[in-house]
Amino acid sequence: MTTPPLPLDDDTAGAVVDAMMPLVGIPMAPEWRETVIASVKATAAAARLVLDFPLDDAVEPAPVFRASADLASAGSASGDPA
Amino acid sequence: MSGSTTSGSRTASEIAAAVAAGRLTAAASVEAALARIAAIDPGVNAFTDVTAGRARARAAEIDAGLASGRIPGPLAGVPFAVKNLFDVAGLPTRAGSKINRDREPAARDGALVRRLEAAGAILVGALNMGEYAYDFTGENAHDGPSRNPHDRERMTGGSSGGSGAAVAAGLVPLALGSDTNGSIRVPASFCGTFGLKPTFGRLSRAGSYPFVASFDHLGPLARSVADLALAYDAMQGEDPDDPWQTPRSIEPATDALARGRTGLRIGVAGGYFARGGEPDCFEAVALAAAALGATRRVEIPEAARARAAAFVITAAEAAGLHHDRLRVRPADYDPAVRDRLIAGTTIPAAWVHRAQRFRSWYRARVLTVFDEVDVILAPCTPCRALRIGQTTMELDGVAVPARPNIGIFTQPISFIGLPVVAVPVRVGGGLPLAVQVIAAPWREDVALRVAGALEAAGVGAAPVAA
Numbered sequence: 001m002t003t004p005p006l007p008l009d010d011d012t013a014g015a016v017v018d019a020m021m022p023l024v025g026i027p028m029a030p031e032w033r034e035t036v037i038a039s040v041k042a043t044a045a046a047a048r049l050v051l052d053f054p055l056d057d058a059v060e061p062a063p064v065f066r067a068s069a070d071l072a073s074a075g076s077a078s079g080d081p082a
Numbered sequence: 083m084s085g086s087t088t089s090g091s092r093t094a095s096e097i098a099a100a101v102a103a104g105r106l107t108a109a110a111s112v113e114a115a116l117a118r119i120a121a122i123d124p125g126v127n128a129f130t131d132v133t134a135g136r137a138r139a140r141a142a143e144i145d146a147g148l149a150s151g152r153i154p155g156p157l158a159g160v161p162f163a164v165k166n167l168f169d170v171a172g173l174p175t176r177a178g179s180k181i182n183r184d185r186e187p188a189a190r191d192g193a194l195v196r197r198l199e200a201a202g203a204i205l206v207g208a209l210n211m212g213e214y215a216y217d218f219t220g221e222n223a224h225d226g227p228s229r230n231p232h233d234r235e236r237m238t239g240g241s242s243g244g245s246g247a248a249v250a251a252g253l254v255p256l257a258l259g260s261d262t263n264g265s266i267r268v269p270a271s272f273c274g275t276f277g278l279k280p281t282f283g284r285l286s287r288a289g290s291y292p293f294v295a296s297f298d299h300l301g302p303l304a305r306s307v308a309d310l311a312l313a314y315d316a317m318q319g320e321d322p323d324d325p326w327q328t329p330r331s332i333e334p335a336t337d338a339l340a341r342g343r344t345g346l347r348i349g350v351a352g353g354y355f356a357r358g359g360e361p362d363c364f365e366a367v368a369l370a371a372a373a374l375g376a377t378r379r380v381e382i383p384e385a386a387r388a389r390a391a392a393f394v395i396t397a398a399e400a401a402g403l404h405h406d407r408l409r410v411r412p413a414d415y416d417p418a419v420r421d422r423l424i425a426g427t428t429i430p431a432a433w434v435h436r437a438q439r440f441r442s443w444y445r446a447r448v449l450t451v452f453d454e455v456d457v458i459l460a461p462c463t464p465c466r467a468l469r470i471g472q473t474t475m476e477l478d479g480v481a482v483p484a485r486p487n488i489g490i491f492t493q494p495i496s497f498i499g500l501p502v503v504a505v506p507v508r509v510g511g512g513l514p515l516a517v518q519v520i521a522a523p524w525r526e527d528v529a530l531r532v533a534g535a536l537e538a539a540g541v542g543a544a545p546v547a548a
Contacts, residue, residue: 020428025409032412032421039425042486043397046390047433050440053387061438062445062498063296 008044013037090118090252091546094160094309097255098202101148101159108141108148108159108204115161115206119253126229128238128247130166131173131208137161140204155202156312162256165242166208167215167291168192168300177291178211178241180224180414181407192289193324194258194300194317201316206254209244213416215260215293216400216423217241218268218488219468223416227470230273231547232513236467239272239488241265242303246273249303252546256304256313260290262297263392264492267518270303270504272467274514275544276533277303278310281523282499283328285314286321294399295326296438297392297496305544307534310503311336314526335527343535346528349380349455351520355491358477359464363491363515366507367459370517373541374532380451380458388444388494391437393486398434401426418485445498452522457532461491462504462516491518501526503533505542517542 008016014037021028028036092100100106116134123129141159148154164170167177169188176182190196195205210228212220220243221227228243230236231251238247242259246269249257259266261279270277278301285300292298302313318332350371356364371377401408404423412420451458464477468484475484495502500523504516519536521529536542 016428017425021424024405024427026412026424026427027409028412028424032417032424035417035421036424039397039422040428043394043425043429046393047429047437049387049390050394050437051433053384053440053443055436055439055443059439059443061435062441063438 007048008041010037013040013044016040089546092255093306094157094255094304095306095312097160098154098156098158102154104148106159108144109138111159112137112141112161112204112206115254119207122251122253125234126231126247126251127226128209128228128244128251128253129163129207130176130210130225130244131170133170133205133207137204137206140199144202144204155200157198157316158202160203160256161206161254162198162203162258163207163209163248163254164195164205164258165211165245165260167211167260168195168208168258169289170195170205170208173208175291177215178213178222178225181411182291188289190289193286193321195289197317197319198313203256209248209257211244212241213419214400214404215241215262215265216419218264218485219243220246220269221470223418229470230467230513232274233467235469236513237272237470239268239463239467242269245269245303246275249273249275249305250544250547256302256309258300259303260293261299261301261496262294263396263496264489266301266303267462267492267502267504267516268488270506271462271514271516274506275303275305276307276310276506276542277301277504278314278526278530279496279502280314280526281501283326284330284524284526285317286324286327288321288323292403294396296395296399299496299499305546307503307530307537308336308339311339311530330524333524333527335530338527338531339534341531342538343374343532346457346532347378347455348374348376348457348459348532349378350376351382351458351460352379353381354385354494355382355460358490359461360477362466362509363461363464365509366515366517367461369507369509369541370459370505370536373536373539376459378455380455382451382458382494383447384444385494387440388497389490391440392493392497394429394433394437397422397426398429401429441497448498449522456521456525456528458520460495460518460520462518463488464490466513466515495520499523501529503529505533505536506544507541508543
């Protein structure tokens with residue numbers, strides 16, 4: 001398994017932002033671009049720490065959805081150890 | 083009206099006791115709070131709305147009830163205020179934003195406001211906050227910064243900055259805030275108040291404006307541990323309006339306080355929690371540990387990665403919540419918030435999924451620490467209150483951005499929803515600093531008992547700012 005090619009440099013992060021804005025439909029003003037790019041880089045750096053940590057496929061995501069409408073019998077959604 | 087009431091130094095417990103005993107009327111209690119707000123708030127900017135009319139009406143109802151023999155509630159006559167992301171009937175729930183002011187006024191109060199008022203407390207207003215709670219500073223581009231009552235050129239901490247300022251200035255003895263990554267505990271540390279972030283899923287979030295569904299918590303700030311417990315007990319209970327709440331019976335904490343720290347095993351967090359801050363934040367932990375006789379070190383594994391995962395999930399979920407508004411009104415956001423939200427829309431789903439899986443792994447590992455100890459002590463903020471407008475700070479000799487790093491010690495804890503009491507500890511002179519008293523899930527009573535022991539020992543204290 002390989003990790004993504006992170007951390008991002010400014011040019012790559014800028015390209016990501018420029019490509020994504022039409023997709024998500026946000027009219028980003030040019031003067032916001034620099035701080036948006038800085039934030040994308042910070043998030044990518046955080047993500048790298050997470051992605052670098054090996055997890056077994058059996059580890060489930062933390063949030064648990066219960067189909068039952070009877071929440072009183074649904075049990076813990078946040079890991080009650082009791 | 084007593085002198086101590088007008089000085090704002092009375093705690094909620096003292097006010098409720100005085101009202102119950104007939105030594106103070108609810109009306110006088112409310113008028114004292116309104117007078118202090120009028121006199122002091124222009125300098126600290128804690129309040130965005132003062133609900134004087136409803137407060138006076140509610141006080142009159144309480145006084146009439148007492149006169150006719152009704153049993154007073156445990157918070158009878160206690161003025162309180164809430165971060166302006168709580169619904170308050172008749173006000174648009176602004177959540178620190180410009181955009182939300184266009185919303186219809188809330189039809190009714192949020193669940194926790196209703197529960198406190200059912201216990202006799204009286205809402206006197208709504209409080210300043212960082213926009214949409216995406217903030218550790220207490221600054222706000224639309225309403226101006228809330229100001230630290232101990233030094234008005236300093237931050238309150240965020241995002242519940244108005245809550246910290248209102249309590250520290252003695253404007254109210256009790257305030258509610260929200261805590262997603264540290265937003266109750268950071269203002270408690272910077273402003274020198276006690277604060278309780280309960281277990282994730284304990285208190286109803288119904289009728290509050292969301293930020294990050296995976297991490298949002300609501301809780302009280304006050305100037306005594308007894309007040310935290312009193313408010314917390316009044317707010318417990320299942321609420322069918324909150325699908326994220328964990329079904330749980332009411333487990334009162336107030337009566338447990340008298341047991342103090344007896345029988346509790348207390349450890350001090352090492353590793354990640356023993357570096358990366360100014361020396362004073364570790365000195366605060368050392369003072370608390372010494373007062374409690376705690377010598378054991380414990381390790382919370384992978385805390386840096388936990389913070390990183392919280393960072394990713396926060397950015398992604400917040401961006402998802404705000405996506406529609408970012409498309410049509412991006413220029414109406416606080417720039418410091420908007421640019422992070424826009425960046426959040428670029429996050430790959432795979433990163434969020436991985437972060438939520440890591441969260442499961444981390445929870446399982448951290449819960450084993452509670453096989454060794456009942457309580458973990460850790461620093462709350464890596465520094466004392468920064469100057470308003472300060473954008474960088476120095477940690478371990480390295481200049482780092484201030485905003486994200488204020489929460490380095492709080493984020494890895496709220497990430498898995500552990501209950502925490504922030505206890506303000508005076509280290510030398512100058513501005514306050516708090517210590518986190520962290521307990522296992524659903525053991526708010528244990529965290530409050532240890533916080534109470536620190537208060538009783540004179541180590542934890544939250545005096546009204548001079």
